[in-house]
Amino acid sequence: xxxxxxxxxxxxxxxxxxxxxxxxxxxxxxxxxxxxxxxxxxxxxxxxxxxxxxxxxxxxxxxxxxxxxxxxxxxxxxxxxxxxxxxxxxxxxxxxxxxxxxxxxxxxxxxxxxxxxxxxxxxxxxxxxxxxxxxxxxxxxxxxxxxxxxxxxxxxxxxxxxxxxxxxxxxxxxxxxxxxxxxxxxxxxxxxxxxxxxxxxxxxxxxxxxxxxxxxxxxxxxxxxxxxxxxxxxxxxxxxxxxxxxxxxxxxxxxxxxxxx
Amino acid sequence: xxxxxxxxxxxxxxxxxxxxxxxxxxxxxxxxxxxxxxxxxxxxxxxxxxxxxxxxxxxxxxxxxxxxxxxxxxxxxxxxxxxxxxxxxxxxxxxxxxxxxxxxxxxxxxxxxxxxxxxxxxxxxxxxxxxxxxxxxxxxxxxxxxxxxxxxxxxxxxxxxxxxxxxxxxxxxxxxxxxxxxxxxxxxxxxxxxxxxxxxxxxxxxxxxxxxxxxxxxxxxxxxxxxxxxxxxxxxxxxxxxxxxxxxxxxxxxxxxxxxxxxxxxxxxxxxxxxxxxxxxxxxxxxxxxxxxxxxxxxxxxxxxxxxxxxxxxxxxxxxxxxxxxxxxxx
Numbered sequence: 219x220x221x222x223x224x225x226x227x228x229x230x231x232x233x234x235x236x237x238x239x240x241x242x243x244x245x246x247x248x249x250x251x252x253x254x255x256x257x258x259x260x261x262x263x264x265x266x267x268x269x270x271x272x273x274x275x276x277x278x279x280x281x282x283x284x285x286x287x288x289x290x291x292x293x294x295x296x297x298x299x300x301x302x303x304x305x306x307x308x309x310x311x312x313x314x315x316x317x318x319x320x321x322x323x324x325x326x327x328x329x330x331x332x333x334x335x336x337x338x339x340x341x342x343x344x345x346x347x348x349x350x351x352x353x354x355x356x357x358x359x360x361x362x363x364x365x366x367x368x369x370x371x372x373x374x375x376x377x378x379x380x381x382x383x384x385x386x387x388x389x390x391x392x393x394x395x396x397x398x399x400x401x402x403x404x405x406x407x408x409x410x411x412x413x414x415x416x417x418x419x420x421x422x423x424x425x426x427x428x429x430x431x432x433x434x435x436x437x438x439x440x441x442x443x444x445x446x447x448x449x450x451x452x453x454x455x456x457x458x459x460x461x462x463x464x465x466x467x468x469x470x471x472x473x474x475x476x477x478x479x
Numbered sequence: 480x481x482x483x484x485x486x487x488x489x490x491x492x493x494x495x496x497x498x499x500x501x502x503x504x505x506x507x508x509x510x511x512x513x514x515x516x517x518x519x520x521x522x523x524x525x526x527x528x529x530x531x532x533x534x535x536x537x538x539x540x541x542x543x544x545x546x547x548x549x550x551x552x553x554x555x556x557x558x559x560x561x562x563x564x565x566x567x568x569x570x571x572x573x574x575x576x577x578x579x580x581x582x583x584x585x586x587x588x589x590x591x592x593x594x595x596x597x598x599x600x601x602x603x604x605x606x607x608x609x610x611x612x613x614x615x616x617x618x619x620x621x622x623x624x625x626x627x628x629x630x631x632x633x634x635x636x637x638x639x640x641x642x643x644x645x646x647x648x649x650x651x652x653x654x655x656x657x658x659x660x661x662x663x664x665x666x667x668x669x670x671x672x673x674x675x676x677x678x679x680x681x682x683x684x685x686x687x688x689x690x691x692x693x694x695x696x697x698x699x700x701x702x703x704x705x706x707x708x709x710x711x712x713x714x715x716x717x718x719x720x721x722x723x724x725x726x727x728x729x730x731x732x733x734x735x736x737x738x739x740x741x742x743x744x745x746x747x748x749x750x751x752x753x754x755x756x757x758x759x760x761x762x763x764x765x766x767x768x769x770x771x772x773x774x775x776x777x778x779x780x781x782x783x784x785x786x787x788x789x790x791x792x793x794x795x796x797x798x799x800x801x802x803x804x805x806x807x808x809x810x
Contacts, residue, residue, distance in 0.1 A: 229622070231622050231623030231625065231763070234622055234623060234625045234762070311599065312590070312600070312602075313593065313594065313597070313598075313599060313600070316594060338623060338744075339621065339622055339623075340602075340621055341602065341603060341620075341621070341623075341743065341744070342590075342602035342603070343586045343590070343602060344589070344590035344593070344600060344602055345590075346590075347558070347587060347589075347590035347591045347594065348590045348591070348593065348594040350591065351590075351591050351594035351595050352594060354671075356558070356559065356671075356674040356675050357558055357587070357591065358675070359583070359586070359587045360583055360587075373678070377583070378583050378584075378680075379495075379582065379583055379738075380682050380683065381680065381681045381682040381683040382680075382681050382683070383677060383679065383680045383681070384677070384678040384679040384680075384681070385675055385676065385677055385678065386675070386676045386678055387674065387675050387676075388673075388674040388675070391674070398737070438599070439597075439598055439599030439632050439633075439634065439635035440599035440600075440601060440630050440631070440632050441630065441631055441632075441633065442628050442629070442630055443614075443616065443629045443630065443631045444628070444629045445621070445626050445627065445628040445629070446626070446627050446629075447625065447626060447627065455790070455791055455792060456781065456786055456792040456793075456794065457791075457792065457793050457794065458781065458794040458795075459793070459795075461795060461796070461799045461800045461803050462803065464777070464793045464795055464800050465800060465803045465804045465807055467791070467793070468775060468791070468793070468800075468804055469804070469807060469808065471773075471775065471791055472719070472752070472808075475751065475752060475773060477695060477719055477751070477752055478719060478808060
């Protein structure tokens with residue numbers, strides 16, 4: 219079984235702070251990490267490797283520094299890593315990104331393509347389903363777990379608002395996975411040693427099967443017209459009082475708002 | 480593609496088990512407002528099986544036309560038959576704008592459809608507007624809610640957007656409103672549909688209540704700490720007929736279930752009163768609750784960012800104040 223996991227390097231958005239005076243985003247010093255849902259997807263693939271000896275390839279699009287997450291994936295147990303990097307890829311929205319990844323996937327063998335549900339920098343959850351459409355494959359999003367039924371079929375559990383669904387899916391297919399679906403393994407010591415000996419394949423736009431007009435900024439239907447932070451509201455009434463006094467202040471407010479009589 | 484051929488605002492009316500979801504009514508309300516600004520029509524796209532009787536409802540909430548596809552293939556949501564139905568309606572009618580709810584269904588269907596139509600999609604919008612020049616402006620949070628971005632889709636049609644539930648206001652239900660219902664029949668491509676089969680749909684225990692519907696929310700964060708701390712919050716909530724919600728930290732810690740999480744990766748809420756108890760106010764949390772009408776924050780740290788958006792701030796220990804408050808309210 220060949221599994222390809224699409225992963226992304228993202229800034230750890232939980233570490234981002236706003237400048238308290240200017241209200242602007244402070245990007246400096248924010249660490250870059252493997253996107254959490256993608257790590258959940260990689261773990262799912264590695265579990266299939268443990269069970270059935272699947273061959274796991276990780277694929278990312280990004281600048282050279284994104285090699286860091288590919289090394290991390292090697293150290294967790296991935297067999298092959300590909301970095302898609304080219305100036306022509308820059309400025310891509312989700313549609314252009316999905317065309318780029320699909321272009322690379324067309325030159326690879328796969329039974330399963332796994333992506334994270336969404337990346338924490340954009341939270342769009344779009345690239346996985348868009349890849350599935352370009353490759354004319356069935357998709358299941360919000361996957362919690364997976365069972366290989368043998369032959370050309372898997373059974374997946376998909377999370378929905380008020381419970382879950384069990385779906386039988388023909389492979390090859392595209393799955394988008396939740397980070398909460400499993401506990402991603404740590405890099406092993408041997409894995410870390412080997413990670414730096416393994417070779418990352420670097421692919422540019424000549425290596426993928428897609429028209430150049432679908433790539434990067436030119437291939438992106440959407441544009442950011444402007445971006446802004448929400449700014450700061452005037453400070454609230456702040457009370458540093460005893461618990462009993464605090465209780466009275468709150469109750470008065472609740473009365474004023476007709477929450478209590 | 481000739482851009483001027485594309486007009487009117489289409490809303491995907493999400494139904495589950497034949498029940499129209501609130502987010503669809505919210506979108507019809509917003510679409511009405513945008514359509515009036517553009518002098519265009521609002522069209523509802525209603526897909527399902529034995530749902531024709533719901534079409535009238537879409538008109539009451541703002542639609543001028545309802546495209547209704549009633550077919551057994553659409554009984555329970557699956558990506559492929561729904562994508563085929565929507566794409567057929569889009570290709571036949573050329574909408575300028577197509578809106579979907581940012582639910583698990585809308586976020587599964589939206590990108591699939593946008594890729595099939597080769598157009599842009601902006602996810603999880605919190606504001607939609609028409610500019611003076613007539614451009615469709617879609618605003619959404621990015622970087623975990625740290626940044627807001629306004630997105631445009633200039634040359635591709637339809638301009639697609641998913642919108643978070645609870646962000647837009649639904650319009651008044653007006654039973655006098657008149658509109659047209661068009662039943663559309665579709666030849667499905669079953670070779671594609673048959674690749675996925677539903678074996679079972681399991682509803683999980685409804686111990687929970689939808690926090691987005693609550694008038695008062697008692698929300699706890701790291702400062703509440705654990706199960707014991709949340710017991711205090713539940714007692715308070717019970718006395719004032721409120722629901723309990725939480726920050727991401729407490730969900731990650733396994734103390735609270737994900738459906739009670741408020742924030743960028745959780746739910747957007749706008750209750751009359753929001754108690755932020757032991758919540759420091761990380762931006763991704765604020766993104767989900769800042770529209771609350773009145774925010775009461777209690778936190779030990781007087782420099783906690785939550786105090787910047789709270790209406791009433793108390794510097795103190797949640798574990799001391801909350802039990803006292805509950806006790807006094809009971810009297």
